[in-house]
Amino acid sequence: MALRETSGIANENRSHVRSLKSARQPEFALVAHDYRSQQNECIFLVTSDRSAFTLRPPIQRAAYYRKARSLMNETNTLPLSRRLKEATTSTHETLDQSIMSRNMFATTKGYRDFVLLQYRFHQHLDPLYRHEVLAGIIPDLTARNRFSMLQEDLNDLGEPLPAPQTFLPVEDASVAAGWLYVGEGSKLGAGFLIKLAQKIGFTPSFGARHLAPDPEGRGLSWNRFREAIDHAPELDPTRCIQGAQNAFRHVRRYLESPEDVLMHP
Numbered sequence: 001m002a003l004r005e006t007s008g009i010a011n012e013n014r015s016h017v018r019s020l021k022s023a024r025q026p027e028f029a030l031v032a033h034d035y036r037s038q039q040n041e042c043i044f045l046v047t048s049d050r051s052a053f054t055l056r057p058p059i060q061r062a063a064y065y066r067k068a069r070s071l072m073n074e075t076n077t078l079p080l081s082r083r084l085k086e087a088t089t090s091t092h093e094t095l096d097q098s099i100m101s102r103n104m105f106a107t108t109k110g111y112r113d114f115v116l117l118q119y120r121f122h123q124h125l126d127p128l129y130r131h132e133v134l135a136g137i138i139p140d141l142t143a144r145n146r147f148s149m150l151q152e153d154l155n156d157l158g159e160p161l162p163a164p165q166t167f168l169p170v171e172d173a174s175v176a177a178g179w180l181y182v183g184e185g186s187k188l189g190a191g192f193l194i195k196l197a198q199k200i201g202f203t204p205s206f207g208a209r210h211l212a213p214d215p216e217g218r219g220l221s222w223n224r225f226r227e228a229i230d231h232a233p234e235l236d237p238t239r240c241i242q243g244a245q246n247a248f249r250h251v252r253r254y255l256e257s258p259e260d261v262l263m264h265p
């Protein structure tokens with residue numbers, strides 16, 4: 001059994017896509033599948049959190065549905081942080097490539113655009129770091145917020161702060177946790193990005209404050225965040241994943257058209 005990315009598979013098999021809402025597990029329905037009875041063809045299962053599985057025939061229809069059910073159960077037992085990672089890996093890779101292909105760490109102007117992108121994204125995260133329910137789940141929630149560092153970074157760069165934007169109405173704790181997963185996870189990539197920023201003169205005390213690690217260190221800070229959301233039964237995985245995917249979509253849109261972003265919750 002191979003775990004594969006979904007979008008290509010889903011497109012390949014569009015003609016076979018069917019909705020199979022599962023009454024027992026509505027939050028984790030099979031949203032697409034392709035059953036072919038001939039030998040030597042693959043069966044693709046695509047689930048609502050965009051995980052996909054490939055099964056090798058020969059396999060009978062009844063066995064196929066049994067396997068589908070057990071795969072869903074198996075995936076449902078993964079920790080939330082792992083499901084978030086699996087649901088957003090390809091989106092993250094595309095974003096990395098877009099940022100790097102724009103040479104944003106090669107010149108001061110490119111870097112300024114990167115900090116503006118981060119500022120716009122963190123403007124939406126800022127209120128979520130004060131979320132009452134999440135404050136009871138995630139340790140040091142308010143101390144994790146990097147929005148004020150981004151304001152200082154823009155000051156260091158001599159860049160006026162962009163006009164405030166309409167806040168996204170992210171009140172649901174699960175959706176908000178998905179957004180925060182993207183913000184907190186980006187602190188891992190920041191360990192690599194700060195080295196590039198330093199090469200063009202920006203440091204944790206000038207222009208690249210928001211890329212510095214949390215005081216306890218990147219690894220520990222990330223592990224504590226992951227453990228907190230993995231042990232919070234009140235968080236709904238499907239809504240967390242929606243939040244994380246929406247957060248990545250916003251970063252992407254800010255990258256592509258910084259001045260012209262329509263805000264959809």
Ligand code: HEM
Binds near residue numbers: 081181183185
């Ligand atoms: C604003 C843009 C970015 C956002 C929102 C973002 C988001 C994330 C997230 C959510 C994670 C955690 C993944 C997990 O669950 O383990 C992560 C990890 C990481 N990111 Fe990014 N990222 C961004 C930009 C970048 C860029 C430009 C690079 C490098 C080219 C990068 C490199 C990495 C690396 C190396 C990791 C660690 C992966 C691992 O240990 O498995 N990120 N980032």
